[in-house]
Amino acid sequence: MKIHVDETKCCGAGQCVLIAPDIFDQRDEDGIVVLLDPTPAPPHHPPAREAAAVCPAAAIRLDEEA
Numbered sequence: 001m002k003i004h005v006d007e008t009k010c011c012g013a014g015q016c017v018l019i020a021p022d023i024f025d026q027r028d029e030d031g032i033v034v035l036l037d038p039t040p041a042p043p044h045h046p047p048a049r050e051a052a053a054v055c056p057a058a059a060i061r062l063d064e065e066a
Helices: 015-019 042-054
Strands: 002-005 024-026 033-035 060-063
16 A cells, blocks of 8 residues: 655645554644655554545545555
């Protein structure tokens, strides 16, 4: 799995950080998501999928084949 984040869409809601703090963080100055691990290990795939599903801005895209 490879995770892609479109920073131009991110609204800084932070739900991804709450769901998957090992994968996502937020910049202090504007709350925009920071991707900590673009290719997480399989145990982190379910939280990454959940984070993408709940992102209110649809800023997270998952490439399941990568």
